[in-house]
Structures are given as structure tokens and as C-alpha cells.
Amino acid sequence: MSSVVLKNVTKRYGLHEVVHAIDLEVTEGEFAVLLGPSGCGKTTTLRMVAGLEDISSGEIKIAGRRVNDVEPKDRQIAMVFQNYALYPHMTVRQNMQFALKPQQLEAKEVAARIDEAARVLGLEPLLERKPSQLSGGQRQRVAMARAMVRTPKVFLFDEPLSNLDAKLRSQVRVEIAKLHKRLGTTALYVTHDQVEAMTLADKIVIMKDGNIEQIGSPEEVFARPRNLFVASFIGSPAMNLIEMTVESQGGRAVLKGAEITIPAPSGAAGKIKVGQRVTVGIRPSDLHIAKPADSGPVYDATVDVSEFLGTEVLLDLRVGGAEMTAQIPAQEKPAEDQAIRIAFDLNAVHLFDTASGVAV
Amino acid sequence: MTTGRVRDNVVTYLLVALVLIVFMTPIYLIVSSSLKPAPIMFSRPPAFLFTPTLQNYYDLFTMRPFHLQILNSLMAALGSTAVSVTFGSLAAYAISRVKARWMNDVAFWILSTRMFPPIAVVVPYYIIFKSLGLLDTPLALIIVYSTFNIPLTVWLMKGFFDEVPPALEEAAQLDGHGVVATFLYVVLPLAAPGLAVAAVFCFIFSWNEFLFALMLTGSNAQTVTVAVMSFWSSDAIQWGRIMAGSFIVLIPGVIFVLTCQRWLVKGLTMGSVKG
Numbered sequence: 001m002s003s004v005v006l007k008n009v010t011k012r013y014g015l016h017e018v019v020h021a022i023d024l025e026v027t028e029g030e031f032a033v034l035l036g037p038s039g040c041g042k043t044t045t046l047r048m049v050a051g052l053e054d055i056s057s058g059e060i061k062i063a064g065r066r067v068n069d070v071e072p073k074d075r076q077i078a079m080v081f082q083n084y085a086l087y088p089h090m091t092v093r094q095n096m097q098f099a100l101k102p103q104q105l106e107a108k109e110v111a112a113r114i115d116e117a118a119r120v121l122g123l124e125p126l127l128e129r130k131p132s133q134l135s136g137g138q139r140q141r142v143a144m145a146r147a148m149v150r151t152p153k154v155f156l157f158d159e160p161l162s163n164l165d166a167k168l169r170s171q172v173r174v175e176i177a178k179l180h181k182r183l184g185t186t187a188l189y190v191t192h193d194q195v196e197a198m199t200l201a202d203k204i205v206i207m208k209d210g211n212i213e214q215i216g217s218p219e220e221v222f223a224r225p226r227n228l229f230v231a232s233f234i235g236s237p238a239m240n241l242i243e244m245t246v247e248s249q250g251g252r253a254v255l256k257g258a259e260i261t262i263p264a265p266s267g268a269a270g271k272i273k274v275g276q277r278v279t280v281g282i283r284p285s286d287l288h289i290a291k292p293a294d295s296g297p298v299y300d301a302t303v304d305v306s307e308f309l310g311t312e313v314l315l316d317l318r319v320g321g322a323e324m325t326a327q328i329p330a331q332e333k334p335a336e337d338q339a340i341r342i343a344f345d346l347n348a349v350h351l352f353d354t355a356s357g358v359a360v
Numbered sequence: 361m362t363t364g365r366v367r368d369n370v371v372t373y374l375l376v377a378l379v380l381i382v383f384m385t386p387i388y389l390i391v392s393s394s395l396k397p398a399p400i401m402f403s404r405p406p407a408f409l410f411t412p413t414l415q416n417y418y419d420l421f422t423m424r425p426f427h428l429q430i431l432n433s434l435m436a437a438l439g440s441t442a443v444s445v446t447f448g449s450l451a452a453y454a455i456s457r458v459k460a461r462w463m464n465d466v467a468f469w470i471l472s473t474r475m476f477p478p479i480a481v482v483v484p485y486y487i488i489f490k491s492l493g494l495l496d497t498p499l500a501l502i503i504v505y506s507t508f509n510i511p512l513t514v515w516l517m518k519g520f521f522d523e524v525p526p527a528l529e530e531a532a533q534l535d536g537h538g539v540v541a542t543f544l545y546v547v548l549p550l551a552a553p554g555l556a557v558a559a560v561f562c563f564i565f566s567w568n569e570f571l572f573a574l575m576l577t578g579s580n581a582q583t584v585t586v587a588v589m590s591f592w593s594s595d596a597i598q599w600g601r602i603m604a605g606s607f608i609v610l611i612p613g614v615i616f617v618l619t620c621q622r623w624l625v626k627g628l629t630m631g632s633v634k635g
Contacts, residue, residue: 052530073536085527089549098545102536150535 003028003186004049004154009058011044011210019044020210021058026188026203031180033189035197036207037233042190043158045207049188050156051075063153073102078147079156083163084139086131092118092142093127099146117145120182121175137168141175148183155180157189161196173199194234198222206230228357231281231350237314239281240324243354246276255280255351259320262297265346271360272351278360281350284314287326289334290341298343301326303336317342390610394603401599416604423601424587430608433583435498436573437566437612440505444562445555447506448513453543455514456521457529467518474511482575489576496578504572509562516561520554521547556620564613584609 004026011019019041026032034042047053049060051072060067067075087095096114105113118124121141131139140160147155157176161169177200180187191197197204198218206213206221206229214226225231231239244257246264253264253272262280264272272278290298301324305316313333315326319342326342334340351360393401395412420426455467485504486495494500524547532542548555573583582590588605591598 050534052533072530072534077534079531079534081527081531083525083527085525085531087528087531087546098532098537099535146531 003030003063004032004188005059005061006045006049007059007061009045009048009060010056011041011048011053012056017056018210019048022207022210022212024205024212024215026186028186029184030202031187031189031200032203032205033191033197033201034205034207035191035194035201035233036213037192039209040207041210042192042207046156046158046188046190049154050077050079076153077156078150078152078154079158080140080143080147080160082159084131084143086139086142086146088131091128091130092123092134092145095131095142096146096149100149103150113149113151114145117148120148120179121145135168136164137172140164140172144176144179148179153186155185155187157187159191160189161191161193169196176200194236198234204234206233208233224359225281225350226359228279228281228352231352231359235283237284237325237327239283239350240287240322242280242282242322242324244278244280246272246274246278248274258322260299260322262349263346265349265351267347268351268360277354279352279354279357281352282324282344282348284325284327286344286348287317287324287342288328288344289332290343294343296343296346298341301340301342303334303338303340306333306336308333387610390603390606393599394607396600398600416600417608419601420604420608424590426584426587426605426608429582429584429587432498432577432581433567433585433609434612436501436505436581436583437563439498439502440509440566441559441562443502443506444509444513445559448510448558449517449548449551449555451510452514452517453521453547456518457526467514470511470514472511474508474515478508478571482571485572486575495576496580498581500576501566501569501573501581501583504576505562505566505569509565512561512565513558516558517551517554520551524550560616560620563616567612568609 004024006022006024008021008023009019010017010021022041022045024032024045034045036042044053048055049062051067051070055068062075062077087098090098093114096117097110100110100113114127115124118127121144123138123141123145126134126138126142131142134142143160160176161172164172173196176189180200189196189200201218203215204218204221205215208229214221214230216224221230221234225234225239228241232241242258242260244255244262247254247256249261253269253274255262255264255278257280299319301317301319303315304318304323307314307316308330311330313328313330315328315334317324317326317340352358353360392408394416395414396407396410397413397415400407400410451470455463455470485500489495489500494503528546528550529542532546537545568585569583570585570589573586574589577583577586584605588602588609591601591605
């Protein structure tokens with residue numbers, strides 16, 4: 001059964017529409033991530049699911065129940081906010097007690113839930129501290145504990161890691177993944193960080209300008225981006241994109257542009273026509289220094305800049321008239337301004353119609 | 361220490377001393393005059409060394425029912441403070457949270473009533489309270505003082521409520537708390553310094569107020585400010601008793617400010633530095 005269903009959901013502020021008739025299903029136990037740039041409507045969508053924003057049209061169901069007109073407190077959800085939203089004048093324990101107060105549970109039950117959440121999230125030594133006495137990572141764990149004690153049907157996360165530094169972010173990300181694995185509760189998570197999305201999600205929902213661009217697993221959106229926006233948004237470093245034109249050469253379709261020629265991938269043969277403007281996408285990790293055994297296309301390239309990242313190196317290359325980035329193992333690092341030859345597997349090439357942006 | 365820094369310190373301390381002299385001289389005069397016997401009250405040169413006497417304080421409580429007048433002032437001041445802080449903070453919360461264009465007009469109208477000159481409304485109030493049978497009662501003063509204190513409270517508290525992140529209220533809302541519980545247990549505690557500031561200002565204004573107390577009260581509800589001035593008559597000005605009464609009028613305000621000093625400083629400077 002789908003735990004969260006959005007059907008034709010639209011949000012308008014006056015005459016300005018910010019979310020355009022989106023459809024989404026999150027199955028029970030699934031960790032779904034709404035991913036997109038600032039202003040794409042992901043937080044608005046999350047807040048509509050939470051009931052903190054009214055929906056202009058459409059329907060939202062949680063655990064099979066229509067919740068359009070249901071108060072947030074009755075939707076069986078719990079939310080972790082970007083800025084933690086911990087009550088600063090209450091201790092960690094009191095924060096959790098206050099969250100449970102409306103449920104009018106027995107004191108024993110309240111204590112048991114708080115102790116369990118504290119144990120799971122490593123908060124036992126911190127229960128009598130106030131939020132101002134905690135680090136950012138600790139505060140975020142308290143926010144998760146406060147959500148956890150309510151035993152909701154759906155967890156909502158609104159960019160919970162964006163206020164943390166890089167190191168803490170990866171630590172708390174692991175905490176969130178462990179928590180989800182342990183509890184198995186449905187989660188809807190909003191972020192603009194694709195690393196969070198790729199590492200946490202069972203399902204990624206990529207949004208842009210109030211529309212859903214693609215829904216799929218991390219592997220799917222990485223390997224088979226549906227359009228140029230998804231292709232350039234997912235993957236770090238970003239996909240190399242070169243505008244080319246389809247031409248015929250010796251009876252075969254080739255892609256020409258930026259002073260280079262690429263044979264059209266065999267899978268695209270029937271889908272493109274001569275004269276069509278296409279954008280070729282190649283991921284930096286699919287480029288490698290050419291070896292004698294390479295059977296695919298090989299091109300001369302000049303290294304403009306190399307960035308050492310420890311186990312790998314990013315090379316800023318000039319290939320013909322195109323600028324490309326390659327991601328190669330650190331031990332293969334060439335010297336800067338050195339002329340090298342690069343190669344790639346044609347099957348790793350992505351093709352998009354330049355006019356519409358849609359994958360071919 | 362460099363010469364420049366020494367000079368800066370000297371200038372600073374001189375300025376502080378000057379300010380202290382300006383503010384403390386009247387208080388010194390009040391206290392010393394209240395303890396002086398009448399013959400040396402206006403001696404030239406002024407008598408700095410003398411045998412103090414409590415006769416003026418004794419006369420204050422025996423020639424007038426001063427303890428009842430203190431009680432009247434306390435009732436009016438505390439009553440007005442309670443009413444103003446309660447309704448003012450509720451109004452300020454609504455103004456802070458309801459995002460509508462007309463709310464700015466409402467807020468401005470409320471604040472504008474604070475700017476109204478009291479002398480312009482004292483006669484209408486007299487007529488209203490006379491027709492309601494409320495003349496010469498503490499309730500009349502509580503009502504009048506509240507009309508001036510509520511706008512002040514609204515203006516002060518709105519700023520504090522604006523500082524409380526809406527996410528805290530959304531978190532409480534998601535937990536299942538209603539508007540009242542959220543206001544009482546989440547928002548109000550965080551705006552407590554503002555409440556302290558508002559309470560102090562409301563109390564001091566009400567306690568020190570003279571015009572309305574003079575016009576709207578008689579023998580039953582007379583306040584200390586009017587009672588002190590009753591020793592100033594066309595026949596004689598009883599300086600010693602006036603000074604003794606003035607000192608007693610000073611005390612509650614000083615106690616209030618000293619008690620709430622920590623919150624006052626926090627409340628008046630909150631938001632001035634990003635932190």
C-alpha cells in the first residue's frame with residue numbers, strides 16, 4: 001500500500017502557481033527524497049504533506065486516508081526541521097516530553113519512549129542539557145529523537161543537514177540511514193544536495209520549477225537521466241555536455257560539433273535523424289586516458305587544470321573545441337599542459353534532443 | 361597603559377561622574393531633606409551634617425492615611441500592569457503572526473493612541489466615569505492607565521514575538537498543541553525579557569502618574585502622587601513631608617527595576633547584535 005500519495009497536487013499563492021499538478025507515490029517503508037535547486041517547490045510540497053500549507057487543488061493521502069482538510073497533528077506525521085526547531089528554554093528530555101504531551105500517555109510510557117529514543121540516538125548523557133549546550137550534530141539528533149518518540153507513520157525531513165559542516169553532515173547522514181533501517185518508517189526527505197539524495201534514497205524525486213522532472217532509484221536517475229536538467233543536476237562532477245549535430249558519414253550516423261566527431265551510439269541509431277541538434281552527455285568518470293587496447297573513439301586532449309582529490313584527480317581538458325572534465329585514478333595523473341589522448345565507451349554516452357532537452 | 365588610553369579613561373570617568381551628579385543630586389536632596397528638621401531645611405550654607413529625624417515620615421502616616429494611598433497606588437499600578445501585559449501581549453502576538461495588509465494599519469492605530477496627550481482626554485474620562493459611577497475608584501485608574509499602557513506593551517512585545525522563529529510554533533502544531541498551549545508554553549517563555557520590560561514600564565508609568573489620579577480620584581482612591589502634593593497648599597508648603605512622601609514614591613520603582621534589571625538589559629538590547 002502506498003503510504004503517501006499526491007494526486008494532481010497544485011499550490012498557488014494568489015495567481016502565482018509554484019507547484020504544478022504533481023503526482024507522487026511513496027510506498028510504505030520507502031525513503032523518498034525530493035531533490036532540486038532552491039525555489040523548485042520541494043519544501044512547499046513537503047509542507048503540504050505536513051499540513052503546514054494548504055493545497056490549492058489535488059489530493060494528498062497518508063496511509064490510505066485523504067488528509068487535505070486534516071489538521072497537521074492528526075496526520076500521524078513527525079517533522080525534522082532545517083533549523084532543528086528545538087524549544088530553547090527546555091532540556092532535551094523536556095523537548096521530547098512536550099512533543100508527547102498532547103497524546104496524554106501515561107508517565108511510564110513517556111519515559112520508556114524517551115529512554116528508547118535516547119539510547120538509539122546516543123543522547124543519554126545529554127538529556128538534562130538545553131539546546132544551547134549542544135553541538136549542531138547533537139541538536140539534529142535531538143530533533144530526530146523528538147520526531148521518533150511520536151511513533152509516526154511518516155517522517156518528514158526538511159533539509160536537516162544544511163546547517164551542518166561537511167564532516168558532521170556525513171556523520172548525521174549515516175545516523176539518519178541507520179534510523180530508517182531500524183525503524184522502517186516511511187520517510188519523505190527534502191534536500192538540494194545530490195550526495196544526500198543518492199546515499200539515502202530508495203527513490204529520488206527530482207523537481208524543477210514546481211514540476212517533477214524524474215522519479216527513480218539513485219541508480220536509475222544516474223544511469224538513465226530523462227532530460228538535460230536531470231543529467232546535469234545528478235552526478236558530481238557534473239556531466240560533460242556538448243552540443244552537436246547529427247550527420248551522415250559513410251552511411252553511418254555521426255555526431256559532429258566542437259571540432260570533434262563521435263560515432264552515434266548503436267542504441268540511438270533509429271531515434272535520431274540527420275540534421276537534428278543533439279546534446280551529447282559524457283560523465284567525467286566515463287572518460288579515461290586512452291590505452292592501446294581501447295577499441296572506442298580516442299581523442300587528443302590538453303590538460304588545462306588538474307585537481308588532486310586524494311584517490312582521484314579531476315582533469316579540466318580541452319578536447320577539440322570543447323571543454324570537458326575527466327575523473328581518473330590519482331596514479332594516472334598527467335602533467336598540466338600535457339597533451340594526452342582520452343577515450344570513452346560509446347555505450348556510456350547519453351544523447352538528448354537539444355531543442356526539447358529530452359533524452360533520446 | 362598608553363597616554364591616550366589614560367586620557368580616554370579619565371574622560372570616561374569624568375562623564376560618568378557628571379551623569380551621576382545630575383541624576384543623583386535630586387535623590388540626595390529628597391533623602392536628606394526628608395530627614396532634616398524644618399528649621400534647617402533651607403539653611404545657608406546647606407547643612408550637610410545634621411542629626412536626622414524621622415518626624416516627617418511619622419507625620420506622613422499620621423496626618424494622612426498614607427498607607428491606604430500607597431495601597432491605592434499599588435492596586436492601580438499592579439492592576440494596570442496585569443491588564444496591559446495580558447491583553448497587550450495577546451494583541452502583539454496576533455499582530456506579529458497574522459500576515460495581512462490591514463494588520464499594519466491596526467498596529468499603527470494602536471500605537472497612535474499612545475501618542476494622545478493625556479490632558480485632552482481627562483475631562484471626557486471624568487464624564488464617562490462619573491456616569492458609570494466609577495469616580496474615585498482604583499478601577500477607574502486601572503482602566504485609564506491601561507489605555508496608555510496596552511499600546512506600549514503591544515509595541516514592545518511585537519518585536520519580541522517577531523524574533524521567535526515560526527518553526528518552533530510549527531513544531532508545536534505538528535506535535536498536537538493548539539494555539540493557546542503553543543503561545544503559553546513555547547512563545548511566551550521565549551519573550552519573557554520583553555514581558556519584564558513591558559511590566560516595568562507599565563508599572564512605573566502607572567505608579568508615577570499624577571494628572572488622572574488628581575482628576576479622577578477623591579478621598580477613597582487617592583494615590584501617593586496626589587497625596588504628596590496635598591502637603592503643598594496656599595497656606596504652607598510642608599517640604600519635609602513632601603520629601604518624605606517623594607522618597608516613598610521612589611522606592612517601588614527602584615525595587616522593580618533592580619529586580620528585573622537582568623531581564624531589562626536583555627530585553628532592551630535583544631536583537632541589537634546578530635548572535
